[in-house]
Amino acid sequence: MEAPLYPDFPLDPSTPRGGQPAFWVGPRHLAGDDGRLYDAVADTLSGLGWTSLTIVRGRHEPDEEPEDRQVLRSTVLHISPDTLRWAQWSLADEPFHLGELPIAWQISARAETSSPLAQWSAYFTLDVPGEAVSDFLVALDARDQLAMPLVGPELVLDAVAAHGWLRDIDLSQEAATDPTFTSHLSLGEVPPLIQDADPRALTTGADEAGPAGWQAWAEPALGAPCLWAGLLRRKRPARPRGRLRRLP
Incomplete structure (x- = not known):
């Protein structure tokens, strides 16, 4: 299923004003x-x-009406x-x-x-x-x-690769993108507020890697805002290999 998307980012930047508008068109997960x-x-x-x-x-204040x-x-x-x-x-x-x-x-x-x-x-x-x-x-x-039990990232990356996703050249063991380069998946340190009520997240030192998780997001054009984002957080802190990729 496809749907028009992001009219502010036309496929042909030379489209004249007042002409037929151009749209990014993508699969359902971008709609x-x-x-x-x-x-x-x-x-x-x-x-x-x-x-x-x-x-x-x-x-609720004294003598306050329910609707107030x-x-x-x-x-x-x-x-x-x-x-x-x-x-x-x-x-x-x-x-x-x-x-x-x-x-x-x-x-x-x-x-x-x-x-x-x-x-x-x-x-x-x-x-x-x-x-x-x-x-x-x-x-x-x-x-x-x-x-x-925690397993390596290969299980996840192999699963998305089976659907045509491409592994990141620099982070082949941690990241992948779909063939249109609009959707991305990466294993890295999660944002600070993602703690899952685990008190150990509050004691992570400045020189230590915090909790790790899989992050996925859709970015229809370079520099455009994310359409959506998702994160699967693993409870136990882990130290991902190589550079960490955060959401924009």
Whole structure:
């Protein structure tokens, strides 16, 4: 499926004013979330039998009418029946950013109910197509083993290479891009706020590499803002080899 994209970046810069506008045209993963990212994912989770909880924090003054109540924060949390998986719509709270875009969905999993900490988490910004996040959650819901031993990046890179992606010449063991050079995948140090409630992230020294994770993003033109970004964070800190590539 293809859709017009980024009319501000025409394929032919010489297109005269008032002429037929030119568009970047790309596959579905460059077409956005259709403004239904929450609805599309929430419908999938409801079909899987996940429980939805809405938490509202606000301020209520004496003699204040209900319609005048000030809502400070609201969170929608979806929990799997075995409570080992959960997904939080965090855009309505105080969002932090990935690739200069607000994170909308945070998805986490743990191996045992006795542990309050997530074994790993994934983060998705706005404009990630809803079906991509839904497919990720359907696969997560079907898995029996949620915590797997850490393996090298070859498994991930081999998987994307099988779909035609190209390994980075300088970072062949850490990064890849799709054949159109609009979508990118890289293993490196994650942004500072991605901690997953792991206190060890707060004790990383200035000369030590912080937690590592896979980052993916779409950049339709050189220097253009990211359309969307995603991150899968590994709980245990790791020291990636070579240079680290951060999101723009």
